[in-house]
Amino acid sequence: MRAYPLVIAAVLALLCTAAHAGCPSSVNTELTLGGSTLCVFIEDDALAKRQPILRTWIDRSAHIVAAYYGKFPAPLVVIRLRGREGSGVSGGRTTNYSGLMIQMRVGRETTAEALAADWVLVHEMVHLALPEVGDSHLWLAEGLAVYVEGIARAQFGNRDAADVWAEDRRSMPLGLPRAGEGGVDQPLSWGRTYWGGALYCLQADIAIREQTANRVGLQTALRAILKETGGYGFDRDIAEVLRIGDRATGTHVMYDLYQRIRATPQTADLDSMWTSLGVPNDPKTQAFDDRAPLAAIRAAITAPPNEGLPRS
Ligand SMILES: [Zn+2]
Structure with a gap:
């Protein structure tokens, strides 16, 4: 074959x-x-x-x-x-x-x-944009592919942002660890590999934007990782990759979040995250809450990069 x-x-x-x-x-x-x-x-x-x-x-x-x-x-x-x-x-x-x-x-x-x-x-x-980080870190490769696909298409006008958030809201619970499961560096289920990885990306995106007054997000980190590593044709250690992303945003978000989840299963309060972002139960039929505390971050994530700058 x-x-x-x-x-x-x-x-x-x-x-x-x-x-x-x-x-x-x-x-x-x-x-x-x-x-x-x-x-x-x-x-x-x-x-x-x-x-x-x-x-x-x-x-x-x-x-x-x-x-x-x-x-x-x-x-x-x-x-x-x-x-x-x-x-x-x-x-x-x-x-x-x-x-x-x-x-x-x-x-x-x-x-x-x-x-x-x-x-x-x-x-x-x-x-193609992430270097080879090894099979034991498939959650990062697949999580990024899942997370970026929706956002990149929304930024380009190829997919409604409401559809992206609806899928995230519906599917990210699949990425939470179940009883008896370990951290992300242990063997993972399909749900934790794909949607657990995507949840890591969303949590990192939010945290980077919170720490930089919504000036930059995960996209800035991923562009730097591609530029400095050359992408999927090259092997890199996962810690090195995450540190490249962190240097580009001036934070420690990607590396620190990985350290928290690598050996220990971490639950996340998804309901309060959606409420903070202003994402309703069914984004395809219900309005987003633009007065939610992280509404500007939600809007910036799916806005084209030059439109994602915070308003003064
Ligand atoms: Zn894939």
């Missing part, structure tokens, strides 16, 4: 040593943005007929992630699309064995509308 990707990766490794890195000639289509190149292989004849809408989807997803991070988070990535029955996107996987690769399964009947609502490719592209 891995032979084919390894062949592509080997070809790309050779190309990367050339003066001008690019896609192999067998590529179906190639996208560039900034200094980045995305080599797209469509490994299904029926799916290949939809190349124009697939290209639009990949281009939009890449721009969403680039807008969040200030640039697309990898100089060169292979995207392999495999077909399946039906419509929509199901399943994605990002690997860094020897070259960065995103593998996606896409329905052969998929429409442009379904692709416009897709979250999976944005999630996978967010993985």
Whole structure:
């Protein structure tokens, strides 16, 4: 199963040593943005007929992630699309064995509308921005991908902020430790890996903004981590990564929060957090409370970066 990707990766490794890195000639289509190149292989004849809408989807997803991070988070990535029955996107996987690769399964009947609502490719592209921190810290990689996907799409205008908060409110309880479970450096359930990691990100975002008068947030830390580490193509120690983020915000939030949860299960009072942020029970049908103590922080999180500055 891995032979084919390894062949592509080997070809790309050779190309990367050339003066001008690019896609192999067998590529179906190639996208560039900034200094980045995305080599797209469509490994299904029926799916290949939809190349124009697939290209639009990949281009939009890449721009969403680039807008969040200030640039697309990898100089060169292979995207392999495999077909399946039906419509929509199901399943994605990002690997860094020897070259960065995103593998996606896409329905052969998929429409442009379904692709416009897709979250999976944005999630996978967010993985490119964090260095490899090891399997025992998957909660950080998956938590960031879950948390940033919604916010990056909301900032770009691709998803309603109310929908993002509704999902966070509904799903973050899945990230709380249950009786008998340990800290995040122990083996974790699916819920604690994905939504426990996302809860860490939200708690860090709030704390950074509280300590900086809402001047900067987690986004500033993540941009610095990408810039200083180079992202998923490189290995880094988790403590080093979190300290890079903290230096960028002038706080100790990311490292200290990790120290609190790494060996000890931490419960969180989610209800009081939602109340402080002004997030109602059902954000899709109920109004946000703009007089809540952390309402400005809530608004800044999903605002485009240049609009997230505190008002004087
Ligand atoms: Zn993921």
